[in-house]
Amino acid sequence: MKTCYAFLIAFFILYTAQTAEYYADPTVEDGGQGTRESPWPSLQKSIAEGNLSKLKPSDTLYLKDGYHGSATISGINEDFITITSAPDQQATLSRLTLTKAARWNITNLRISPTFGGQPYKGDIVTLTNKHPESGKNILENCEIFAEDSHLDFEFEDWINVNKGVLIGQYGTGTIVRNCYIRNTRFALTMTAFDCLAEGNVIEHYSGDGIRMTRDGQTAQYNIIKKAFAPTWKGDKNHDDAIQCFLHEKGSGTMRNLTISHNIIIGHDPKAEPFAAINQGIGLFDGPLVNFTIEGNVVMVNHWHGISVYDGQDCTIASNVVWSKFKGKMQPSIRLGQKLNKARDNIVTGNFSPSYGIAQPGTKSRKNKYSTRKVYRMSLQNLLAEHNALFGFYHPIANRERILEDL
Numbered sequence: 491m492k493t494c495y496a497f498l499i500a501f502f503i504l505y506t507a508q509t510a511e512y513y514a515d516p517t518v519e520d521g522g523q524g525t526r527e528s529p530w531p532s533l534q535k536s537i538a539e540g541n542l543s544k545l546k547p548s549d550t551l552y553l554k555d556g557y558h559g560s561a562t563i564s565g566i567n568e569d570f571i572t573i574t575s576a577p578d579q580q581a582t583l584s585r586l587t588l589t590k591a592a593r594w595n596i597t598n599l600r601i602s603p604t605f606g607g608q609p610y611k612g613d614i615v616t617l618t619n620k621h622p623e624s625g626k627n628i629l630e631n632c633e634i635f636a637e638d639s640h641l642d643f644e645f646e647d648w649i650n651v652n653k654g655v656l657i658g659q660y661g662t663g664t665i666v667r668n669c670y671i672r673n674t675r676f677a678l679t680m681t682a683f684d685c686l687a688e689g690n691v692i693e694h695y696s697g698d699g700i701r702m703t704r705d706g707q708t709a710q711y712n713i714i715k716k717a718f719a720p721t722w723k724g725d726k727n728h729d730d731a732i733q734c735f736l737h738e739k740g741s742g743t744m745r746n747l748t749i750s751h752n753i754i755i756g757h758d759p760k761a762e763p764f765a766a767i768n769q770g771i772g773l774f775d776g777p778l779v780n781f782t783i784e785g786n787v788v789m790v791n792h793w794h795g796i797s798v799y800d801g802q803d804c805t806i807a808s809n810v811v812w813s814k815f816k817g818k819m820q821p822s823i824r825l826g827q828k829l830n831k832a833r834d835n836i837v838t839g840n841f842s843p844s845y846g847i848a849q850p851g852t853k854s855r856k857n858k859y860s861t862r863k864v865y866r867m868s869l870q871n872l873l874a875e876h877n878a879l880f881g882f883y884h885p886i887a888n889r890e891r892i893l894e895d896l
Contacts, residue, residue: 509548512541513576516556524551533573533583534559545571547593553581557605560585566623567593574598580886585614588661590621597630598886603652604638612653614674617666618682619658625682626663629655633670633887640673640694640718645764648696648719651675657685659704659737666690668880670887677714680707681737687712689880691891694718696766698730699754703737708748711876713891715755717768729768731756731790734778741775741828748782753872753892756790758815769794770811770821776800777831784808787869788821795821795842800831801849811842812865823857825849841868 513529514536522530530536547569554576575581575598584606614634618624636652654674657664661682668689671677676697684706692699692714699714717729731754736742757765770788781804788795788811795811811821824846825832834851841860
């Protein structure tokens with residue numbers, strides 16, 4: 491027993507010695523030791539002064555209240571280094587870029603061009619777009635927005651507003667988790683292999699909610715709602731809550747995507763100026779091999795509720811598709827073809843107003859027609875799962891995950 495206690499004490503001492511806490515305060519002009527009592531300056535200035543090179547794996551940099559500038563972070567870490575707001579404080583950035591960066595955990599920040607007072611074009615957050623050594627970064631519990639309110643947006647504002655988060659092509663294994671992304675063009679674009687988007691809330695977007703463009707990606711437990719800038723008004727992009735296409739090619743074989751337990755709420759085109767009719771899960775450019783689309787709740791006023799074109803060995807299971815909107819464009823679950831390559835898909839246990847699944851080798855069973863009662867119950871149950879996993883209120887945006895008439 492004494493040997494066991496001695497080992498635990500030695501391990502605790504070793505672990506404590508290997509981790510450290512640092513602080514940065516935007517009210518500090520320069521200098522400082524990085525301690526709580528003698529902090530470094532803002533994150534932007536700390537990067538310029540080379541302070542981040544002093545961080546070691548498992549260290550944490552706490553950002554104190556206030557504006558920390560525009561941050562470009564680099565460094566290939568053997569284990570995660572965390573940058574986060576200090577406890578009970580709120581740090582802000584105008585832009586965040588990770589370049590030649592691996593194993594950074596960025597969390598609990600508010601990121602928006604509005605904090606810097608100088609508008610710019612492009613993505614608000616970019617996670618490793620140019621360096622092949624990068625990847626395995628985490629963006630978590632952040633609020634990301636182009637403008638704080640969309641109420642004064644004109645049509646051109648929706649077309650030109652900033653994009654939200656880009657996982658660049660060298661961001662393999664990157665995770666975007668529990669972020670609240672709002673008032674953007676394309677909200678979350680994943681262009682690297684094996685990325686994960688989970689628990690995010692995407693609200694007020696004018697392009698697509700989530701774009702999946704590489705093999706092995708997963709989008710799960712996200713809430714996507716309220717698209718803007720309709721095609722009939724002149725936007726060339728067709729809004730999809732979740733869309734996939736091959737990176738830099740547009741069409742081509744994609745493999746092993748998982749889209750599960752997401753909530754998609756279509757916008758009422760009469761509710762707000764420039765509200766758009768969005769498609770649900772629109773996967774049109776394949777062949778699409780071994781996709782899993784499971785447990786999603788989709789409520790849109792478009793015929794593409796869940797559409798998989800040229801799917802091969804895909805599974806569409808336990809989804810609920812419905813529309814509270816009246817009109818001819820009622821959503822469906824469908825297997826389509828552009829290349830005449832659809833085959834051997836499984837469609838099982840779904841609820842939808844209609845189906846179009848008569849493709850070669852389709853195995854169809856236990857699919858039923860949806861009703862308002864089924865939709866309401868499914869939405870309530872899935873939302874309860876979201877809340878249990880990620881919280882009723884988003885921790886930084888301080889907003890409910892969904893404010894809808896269920």
